[in-house]
Amino acid sequence: MVTRLMVVDQHQLMIDTLDAWLRSNAPDLVVTAGFISVPSQLQQEALAGLSVTVAVLGTLDHRANLIPAVRQLVQAGLRVVVLATALDRWDAGAVRSAGALAYVPKAAGPEHTEMAIRAAASGQEYLHPDVAAGTEGRTAARIALSPREQLLAELYLGSDALSVRGVADAMGISEQTVKAHLHRIRQRYATAGIKLGNVISLRKQLSIDGWIS
Template identity: 35%
Template sequence: MPHSEVLAPTMQPESARARVLIVDDHALLRTGVANIINQEIDLEVVAQAANGLEGVEAFDRHRPDVVLLDLRMPVMEGVEAIRRIRELDAQAKVIILTTYDSDEDIARALTAGAKAYVLKDISADALIGCIHEVLGGRTYLAPAAAAKLAERVTRVQLTPRELATLRSMADGKSNKEIAAELGISERTVKAHLGHLFEKLGVTSRTEAVKVGTRRGLVRLD
């Protein structure tokens, strides 16, 4: 009888697995997301980082195929981390995974070069689907993020000076203090406030700050 050769099972080569970097300041979330990703035969988490700066360093060291990145982190925030990562590799694929869904946050992240924007309430299957979409060269937006971005397009935007006035007002500064800070007259500050109220659809400073916070224009840290 001819000799029958027993072949070993074909193993998935390590190089065929897409390499993932997770950047988030919550260790428990990183662990949970890593467990989900590592269950996939074509994905593996090669590194984790606890803030934006560590994330940039980890990207430079490991050169992953895709990065999962939180938006608000200590040391360096997500948007700045995206910029730094894309300076290292203009083709870097970054997915924002966050709890923040204001149109300002979404727009800043996408402008910086993020390929996807999803919220942390996403299902495991949807997250894996998102990673595959981005690895395939496509963009991916959570439905809520897409809706807010569409709403932003139809909304009147604030000028840089109006935005600076809003943020100073959110810090509790008076018209006189805002004028001194921006190097303009109190009369000009009042004019900016009038335009702000009209564009935001409000009638008071308190309402302006509330709407500005909801839209991500102002952060009350």
């Protein structure tokens, strides 16, 4: 059975390289369409004409575009595989929360990409072993965060921090909801006996406790 793919990566060379490798090693996985960015008008009707079922999402212009891109592809009815430029366990959790089925670092090689695509085509999740191992041994947190809170904290206070507006857009929520989540996280620390008076101290504590990068 042939699985037809749409590949999105800002580098055309990556699209062509993946296409060539699949043609030689996995001819039942066919790259039907390639784009350097997610099309602005991505509708199920248009995809039906291409018979595309899986989207492989690679490098985008900005990291902040990753979660919205995953959501857009999922909403269009596609099963999404994310090919990461570099291994990042926070991105791995974020894209899976957004609906992606698979996450693979590009450096892992095309064999792992193939396994991820096959898993996604079957509706199964695939997380590269190195990514899964990266979640082990994390510093024990003093407070508990839900996956959604963890994503929000990483987007707002992590190494590639966004504004409140940017976090709201990335997560599809209001700015007020972002602020409410941050307030609850700060309150949770206060209950644990740790008073955090500003954003800098909150960022430092979340980093110490292993919640953000």
